[in-house]
Amino acid sequence: PHHLSSSIFYPDMRLAESKDVILQPLSLLVWFSGAVPRHLAHSNIPIEISVSLKDEYKSFTIPVIEIASQQPHPSNNSATFSQSYSVTDNDMSFPFLPLPPTFDHTDSDHWAELSDNIQSWLVKSVDPSTPEWAWGREVFWYAFIATNPDFPGGKWSFWDSSISLEGQFIEEWV
Numbered sequence: 001p002h003h004l005s006s007s008i009f010y011p012d013m014r015l016a017e018s019k020d021v022i023l024q025p026l027s028l029l030v031w032f033s034g035a036v037p038r039h040l041a042h043s044n045i046p047i048e049i050s051v052s053l054k055d056e057y058k059s060f061t062i063p064v065i066e067i068a069s070q071q072p073h074p075s076n077n078s079a080t081f082s083q084s085y086s087v088t089d090n091d092m093s094f095p096f097l098p099l100p101p102t103f104d105h106t107d108s109d110h111w112a113e114l115s116d117n118i119q120s121w122l123v124k125s126v127d128p129s130t131p132e133w134a135w136g137r138e139v140f141w142y143a144f145i146a147t148n149p150d151f152p153g154g155k156w157s158f159w160d161s162s163i164s165l166e167g168q169f170i171e172e173w174v
Helices: 108-125 131-147 168-173
Strands: 013-015 021-023 064-067 083-086
Touching (some): 108 131, 131 168
Antiparallel strands (some): 013 021, 064 083
16 A cells, blocks of 8 residues: 655745735655665655646646755765656646756756756747746746856856746846
């Protein structure tokens, strides 16, 4: 039998300039009581985490789960930083997720590659009238600023003009 733990959370909300409400991130800690017998412990034990929203909210927001291991991964003795998965009803593919285990969040070249991948996905694969576009544009700007932290000053790379300077993050940044 599988053991399942379920809870309902109500995230804090912040009023945006548009008078819409922005759901604030939740920090979630999952811990495991007990120990797995050594003869059952293989190199990876799959853990399934899911997030769901009531139907009336699904056309406005997309939950994203970020997982950051707090312990070194035994295979390489270095910390596993994070992997993000977007959860949608229509199983839209996000080819830039999950981030590879080799992704170094301190390396601007890694961020530049991620920014390019997100931009390519947005421009070639996503309808600008969908919630996925708004989500992807927001994620693009996170990666773009991680690549070009002096933006809009200093030197910065060009981006496809179909990606507007809109979204909570970039509007607050500039």
